Amino acid sequence: MADQFSMLDEGGASSGNAQYDDFDQNLSGQQPAAAAAAIMVSDLPRFDLEQYIANYAGRMKTTRLMFIGNHCPPLATEALKTAIGIIKNDKDVRLYRQAVQTLQVYAPNDADAKLDEDWIERTTREVKQKTDRLEAELKSYKNNMIKESIRIGHKDLGDHFYTTGDLPSAYRAYSRMRDYCTSNKQMLDMTLSCILICIDQAQYNSVQTNVAKIRNHIRSDDDLKVHEPKINIASGIALLAAGNYLEAARKFIDTNPSVGTDYNAVATMNDIAVYGGLTALASMDRNMLKTEVLESSTFRTFLELEPHIRRAVAAFHSARYGECLSILEAYRNDYYLDPFLQKHIDRIYEAVRTKSIVQYFIPYSCVTLDAMSTAFGVPAEEMEKELVRLIEGGKLNARIDTQNRLVTSKETQLRVEVHRGTLAMAEEYERAARLRMLQINVARSGLEIRAPKQGLGGGAGMGGMGGMGLGGRELRSMMFGNGV
Amino acid sequence: MERFIGNVLAFPASADLTGAEYNKDLKALNDILSKLSAQTLAGTRDNDPLELLDNRANSLGILFSFFARLSIDKNEIQTLWPKLIDFFSEFDGRQIKYAKDQLMAVLKAFLHFCDVCNKPILALKPLEHTIAQLNLPAGSKMFSSLHTRFVKKCLDARSFRAALTILDIDIEEFPPKGGDKDVTYRDVLQYYLYGAMIYMANKKWKRASDFLQFVLSYPGSAISQIQVEAFKKFILVTLMLEGRNFQYPKTIPPPTLKACRILGRPYEAFATAYATGNPDLLRREAALVKEIFQQDGNWGLAEQCLENFRRLGIKALTSTYSTLSVEAISSRDLDVLGSRNNSTSLEDLERYILDMIDQKEIKASLSHLPSQSGGQATSCMVSFHDLPSSETDILQDLEAQIARTVHITSQARQLDRKLGISKEWINYTTKKGRGGGGPADHGDQGYEEDDYPMQGRGSLMDIVAAAEAQGYMAGDYIDYDPADDMRPDYDD
Numbered sequence: 001m002a003d004q005f006s007m008l009d010e011g012g013a014s015s016g017n018a019q020y021d022d023f024d025q026n027l028s029g030q031q032p033a034a035a036a037a038a039i040m041v042s043d044l045p046r047f048d049l050e051q052y053i054a055n056y057a058g059r060m061k062t063t064r065l066m067f068i069g070n071h072c073p074p075l076a077t078e079a080l081k082t083a084i085g086i087i088k089n090d091k092d093v094r095l096y097r098q099a100v101q102t103l104q105v106y107a108p109n110d111a112d113a114k115l116d117e118d119w120i121e122r123t124t125r126e127v128k129q130k131t132d133r134l135e136a137e138l139k140s141y142k143n144n145m146i147k148e149s150i151r152i153g154h155k156d157l158g159d160h161f162y163t164t165g166d167l168p169s170a171y172r173a174y175s176r177m178r179d180y181c182t183s184n185k186q187m188l189d190m191t192l193s194c195i196l197i198c199i200d201q202a203q204y205n206s207v208q209t210n211v212a213k214i215r216n217h218i219r220s221d222d223d224l225k226v227h228e229p230k231i232n233i234a235s236g237i238a239l240l241a242a243g244n245y246l247e248a249a250r251k252f253i254d255t256n257p258s259v260g261t262d263y264n265a266v267a268t269m270n271d272i273a274v275y276g277g278l279t280a281l282a283s284m285d286r287n288m289l290k291t292e293v294l295e296s297s298t299f300r301t302f303l304e305l306e307p308h309i310r311r312a313v314a315a316f317h318s319a320r321y322g323e324c325l326s327i328l329e330a331y332r333n334d335y336y337l338d339p340f341l342q343k344h345i346d347r348i349y350e351a352v353r354t355k356s357i358v359q360y361f362i363p364y365s366c367v368t369l370d371a372m373s374t375a376f377g378v379p380a381e382e383m384e385k386e387l388v389r390l391i392e393g394g395k396l397n398a399r400i401d402t403q404n405r406l407v408t409s410k411e412t413q414l415r416v417e418v419h420r421g422t423l424a425m426a427e428e429y430e431r432a433a434r435l436r437m438l439q440i441n442v443a444r445s446g447l448e449i450r451a452p453k454q455g456l457g458g459g460a461g462m463g464g465m466g467g468m469g470l471g472g473r474e475l476r477s478m479m480f481g482n483g484v
Numbered sequence: 485m486e487r488f489i490g491n492v493l494a495f496p497a498s499a500d501l502t503g504a505e506y507n508k509d510l511k512a513l514n515d516i517l518s519k520l521s522a523q524t525l526a527g528t529r530d531n532d533p534l535e536l537l538d539n540r541a542n543s544l545g546i547l548f549s550f551f552a553r554l555s556i557d558k559n560e561i562q563t564l565w566p567k568l569i570d571f572f573s574e575f576d577g578r579q580i581k582y583a584k585d586q587l588m589a590v591l592k593a594f595l596h597f598c599d600v601c602n603k604p605i606l607a608l609k610p611l612e613h614t615i616a617q618l619n620l621p622a623g624s625k626m627f628s629s630l631h632t633r634f635v636k637k638c639l640d641a642r643s644f645r646a647a648l649t650i651l652d653i654d655i656e657e658f659p660p661k662g663g664d665k666d667v668t669y670r671d672v673l674q675y676y677l678y679g680a681m682i683y684m685a686n687k688k689w690k691r692a693s694d695f696l697q698f699v700l701s702y703p704g705s706a707i708s709q710i711q712v713e714a715f716k717k718f719i720l721v722t723l724m725l726e727g728r729n730f731q732y733p734k735t736i737p738p739p740t741l742k743a744c745r746i747l748g749r750p751y752e753a754f755a756t757a758y759a760t761g762n763p764d765l766l767r768r769e770a771a772l773v774k775e776i777f778q779q780d781g782n783w784g785l786a787e788q789c790l791e792n793f794r795r796l797g798i799k800a801l802t803s804t805y806s807t808l809s810v811e812a813i814s815s816r817d818l819d820v821l822g823s824r825n826n827s828t829s830l831e832d833l834e835r836y837i838l839d840m841i842d843q844k845e846i847k848a849s850l851s852h853l854p855s856q857s858g859g860q861a862t863s864c865m866v867s868f869h870d871l872p873s874s875e876t877d878i879l880q881d882l883e884a885q886i887a888r889t890v891h892i893t894s895q896a897r898q899l900d901r902k903l904g905i906s907k908e909w910i911n912y913t914t915k916k917g918r919g920g921g922g923p924a925d926h927g928d929q930g931y932e933e934d935d936y937p938m939q940g941r942g943s944l945m946d947i948v949a950a951a952e953a954q955g956y957m958a959g960d961y962i963d964y965d966p967a968d969d970m971r972p973d974y975d976d
Contacts (some may be wrong), residue, residue, distance in 0.1 A: 391804045403807040403853075403865050410803075419878040426885045431694060433653065433892045437737060437899055439703050444906070445658035447669045449711075450703025 039342060041072045045334045049075055053082065054103050058265035059162075059200055062086050062095060067339045069102050084112050091123045092165035134160055153181035158193065164199045171197045187217045188227060195234045199266055204238040211235045217248045229259035235265055237340055240275060245348065246283035252276030253292060257301035267340075273302035275340070277309035281316060281324070282351040286359060289317045321356035328352065357386070358396055362406065369405040380405070488524055491516055492545030506578070512754055513544060514582040515870060534567055544583060551586045554593050555700035561597045565606070568594045572610030576967040577617025584618070586665075595633065611637060615650055625656040627675070629666040635678040644685040651679045658896070673699055675708040689725045696721060700744070701735040706741045711782075713743035716757040719751040720785045723758050727796040730759045741833065750776045755784065758961060763818060766793065794818040798837065802846050802868040810834050810850075810864040834864055911917075 017066035051063055065083035069076045080103040087096045103113045158173035174193045181187045191214040198206040201369075211231055218224050219288035236251030253276050257269065267275070280293045293299060293313055303310040308327050328349060335345045353376075360375060361367065373383040387401070387407060390396040397410050442448060495513045533549040551570065553560050561568075572591065580587050591614060598607040611634040617727035619626035631650065638647035659667050672965060676695045683692035699714040721729055745752060750773040757769035770790060777783040802806060814833050840846050845868045903909055 021766055063959060116503060126591070167741075276527050357749070388804055392800075399806040399868075400808075401806040402809060402812065403867075408805075408806055416875060416878060421877065423881055424883055426882075426889055430892055431697075432735070433896055435694070435698055436657065437699060437892075437896060438698055439701060440670075440899060440903070441658045442657070442672065444661070444903075446661045447658055447667065447672055449669050449673075449706045449708050451704060452707035 010298060019108070039071060039336050041333045042074065043250035043333055044074050045072065045337055049082075053079075055268040055270070056264050057260070057261075058196075059092075060265050062090070062092075063101075063200065066095070066344075067104070069099070070336050071342070072337055075107065077103065077110065078145075080106070081110070081112050088116075088119065090163055091127055091467045092163070093120055093127070095165050096120070111214060122285065131157075131162055145178045147182060150312055151177050151182075151186065154180065155190075161194075162197065167197050167201050170221060171201075174213045184217050184219055184223070188214060188223065188385075191217070192227070192230065195230075196265060199234065199237060200429065202242040207234055207238040211238070225256070225258065226262075226287070229256045230266075231435070232265045233263055233272060236275065236279075237266065238270075240279060240340060240344060243344070243347070245279040245351070249276055249283055250292070252279065253299045255267075255297050255302070256298055269302055271338070271340075272311055272337070273299075273306040274338075275308065277304065277313055278328075278335070278345075278348050278352075281313060281328075282348040282355070285355070286317050286319070289313055316352070316356065321360055322377050325349075325353060325356060327382060354395060357390060361396060361398060361409070364407075364409065366406055366408045369400075369407060372407065386397070406483075412462055488517070488520055488545070489533060490543055491544045492533075495542075495544070502509045506580070510544070511582060512580060517544065517548045517583075522556055524552075527678075539571050539574040540576050543571075543579040547580055547583055547586055547590065548572055550590045553969075554590060558593070560594055565594065565597055566737065569606060569610055573613045574616060575613070576757055577623075579636060580617075581734060587614075592716070598637075604637040605643060608641060608643060608646050612646075612649055617657075622655045622657050624650055627655045627658045627667065627672065629671050631655075632671040632675040632678070635675055635682060637680060642811055644682050644693070647679075647682045648686065651682060669702070669704065670708070670710065670836070673702060673708055673714075677710055677714050677717075680714070684721065688880070693718065693721045693725055697733055697735060700740060701733075701737065702740075703737075707740050710745050711740060712747045716748050716780060716782055717752050718787055719748065719755050720782060723755055723789045724785075725791055727792070727824075728759045728761055730755050751782075752785065758793070761797075763793075766790070794836070795840065799846055802848070805868060807867045810837070810866060813837070813866065830864070837866060 012042040021183050027171065053065060056064060065079045065086070068271075068401070069083060072079070083099050084096065084103070087099060097115065099116050100113060101409035102112060107113055134157045135151070140152070141149040141153040153176045153387060154173050158170045158177070161167070161170035172195060172312070174190055174197065177186070177190045181190055191210050195207055195214070196212045198204070213236055214231055218227060232251045232255040236248045236255070239245075239251060252272050255272055255276070257274075258270070264465060276299060277293070280289060284292065293303075294310075294317060302402050303313075309333060310323045312327040315321070315327065332345065335341045342454055357372075359377065360372070369380050369383060369387075372387075373380040376383065380388070384400065384402075387400060388396070391398055391400070397411055397412070398407050400407055490512060495509055533545060537545050539546060550564065550571065552563065568590070569687070571971060572594070593611075594610070611630055615628065615630050615634060616623045618630065620626055624631075634650055635647055638644065658672070676699045680695035680699070683689070683695060695715045696718040700718060702708075702711065719730075725867040730744060733820055736744075749892055754769055754773050754777075759831045760766070770786065773786075776788050796818065798813065801813065801816075810833055812829055812831050834850065836851065837846075837848065841848050841850075849867050849869070851865050851867065852862055853865055
């Protein structure tokens, strides 16, 4: 009991300050979960692993498989075995070791759960040889000073590092291509490779900078058509990771469905529908959901792939909040197993919940607690606590009547509020002005604090300072300076 | 002897002298009196000038007489002190214009006497009157070393209310450079710190906070121990005022803030615990810092903060709930003064809330309802009402505030004019004019024009705009030498 209250009080503490505090608070609320390491999903998700993973290409396949392996015990064995199979073709020794180690936890007796030392040794040697060869080639290209071959040399090296899992080196190799790119297309390819690596490494700030760079190189309409969706997805994911749900939602929604499977090294169309839908639900109000999501011609195609997201958005829009929340709740496990969503899903759901409560309450001046608790499908006590948190957080303008079990909206007297604000501001001004004038007068009279001179008596210290007054400008700037 | 009395009585020649004439006569009288021997001025037993002259009408004569008698025999203060009290509480400030040295000497002897017989309260009325009369025409608005002595005496005498007559008058001037050797920055800082303490004792937190803020934002190139003391108190006062929204004002120069924060760690920790609003945490922290606070003499203040915690907590409830049972409030465990287990009984809490309603801190009503179980016990419900905010009240406040703002703006304009004709400013502008020519100078010229926003127009907006335009201008404050300034500047 006491703990809960203390949490509530914490909510109240930051009520005065704007959203940053909310943000921090949410973070701190989540920290215990994050600190307790991975979120474990013990139930089976709704998707079929084989089908699900077949949609992805490149490293994303193994990334996702490993992610599921780490977070979902029921699927772990299957996921990891598939991953090991793929990795063995790819020569990524480090990832292989990781996958096998994880598998040992779940299925110690499995054939794949033993490190294939032969393979490791062989692959390491091969990789080393190839690296040496490519580096030597690059060197010779550099001696020949032919731009195009240097570029290709870097590219080959980058590709090689990428497949063998040395992402930082790959990124370095790709970025070095920049100086040797001669056409827009080369520039685009290079930057896209960089973005891909950044996403793999979860360095979303670099994603943003690369996205900004790439925009300068899109010249023709054809380029735009091909690359715009990829850029949108990349920056959408980066914004999502930064917690900027509204902007992320807009990026995903603007993504052209023509992307198809072109970018499934990062996300499939289904993913885009989910990311876009969830971020929109978390950040937009009902009208925005209607005009920007449901009526968006491009996003409709995506939504058709994930009908439950569509239903959830539609339910929210038509004020059936309980339905919306229960749809989302049903898919929570799936989203926990998404590497981009996992860390944000609790916050997104929380935001949707908060928004639904606030929106639910808008048309009423008075609602019974019981009505609200049935609408949101939680016991009345929980509902009350949630409401208290929202009110203390300044999100809901209401008061709770515990005697009659009612939630009543607060009367707002705008006029009075404005008057109060004015009064407070004027008082603050008066205080500041008075303070400033006192400071100036002190300076004018030469009464500033001075460090006593070594070896001199304190009394004599004041005598010698007649000549060294402040300049007039300093005096004046003191008057206006320091901000009111 | 008779001539002396005669001279004194002859002044002023008539009641309606002009200022210049008055001053001329006064100067002449002053000269005559200073040439007379101490014996003459002291008079004889039958011919005591103190009996013959009037404190108010012949202040100068009386002053010289006191001065003479005390310089003949210091111990005479034992018999003279009641008369001195009368004199200092009544004398006419205009007359002692040229005899300030004598006045201060006599006053010093008198204050010393008060110290010796440990009766600070005797000194209050005389000091108050002297402060008002000393620097005419500015009077109490002009800072003097007596200000500090006065508030110190008030603190010693624990007569906090008496101090307000002087404290409530805002200081508008400090003695001009080199004008009063007695006044040092320490006097100023001490005055404001003591003043703040008196306001705290009077529970005028806002004003106390203003005073402390001034101490903390005091200009200079070093940091004083007085500021550190002020910082400690400031934290607690801010907690009283703002509760959980604790933050430092921007007016404190960063070096001062930094040094104070280092030296005032326990206070900051206490404030942080307070701001979390978690009663357990606060209780723990309070127990930790109690000893330090007691050593600093700030525990009483901290206790008031803790007491206030519950008030603020209950006040905060009014915005969340419209009705709430006393049990629910009690379970929130807001009473941090008591220990956790032995929190106040429901009846006590009920009385406490009732008290808050009486004090108009919250607007609420209590109602007893038969409990659901149907037994004898009743459960008590608190219904919080919206605070009424009558528009006329606020408008009245606004009017008053507008008047004050206009006043302070005109003061600012006057000060600006003074600065405009000050030596420093003129030196600065002429120097700049001489150096002129370069392109950089043109830019500077533009700056200067911006710098005069208040001369012609001087509206409120101009000041604000100027303040924003100027940005932050920190002097070089970093020169802190703890070893030098650590010794306490005052003794309580």
